[in-house]
Amino acid sequence: MLRFAAGSMGAFDVLYARHELAVWRFVFRSVRVQAVADDLLQDVWFAVVRNAARYEVKAKFRTWLFTLAHHRLVDHLRTAKDHASLDASDDDTRRMADTLVADSGFGPLRQLQSREQAAALIAAVEALPLEQREAFLLQAEGDLSVQEIAEATGVPFETAKSRLRYARASLRQHLKEFA
16 A cells, blocks of 8 residues: 555555455445445545555554445445435345355255355345444455454444454354254
């Protein structure tokens, strides 16, 4: 990021290639609508460009990036006039489940079981309260630590830790038939 802030476009390309998919997945799993996720992802990367000159190394770049994504997501949810538009279509849900399914090297029965498990996981994550879902996705998609989640969401460490603990407990409860 420091190289990009100093003017290296190649450095931006490296950052984008390295982090684009994880940020998109975090946003997509939060809003469940591909077009909205694409727009939010673009906004996040515009924010990276706009804030490059002011970037300071206080934490990992990934933490800073997911903080930007969190803020953009919160802004979107606050200003969304029609919350019904956040409902995903069956195609969006199917696409999301396909990203979690076992690879094609497994037989058809295993792929079907994997697809069912993926759909159950998606439903369980969606059933989480917003704060728990966000903490879980920041860890699962963003690979952020509890401290980094606390920093990204602007809450105390213990709050972030509790949100993750409650999210995991809820997911275990919803997914116990697959254990």
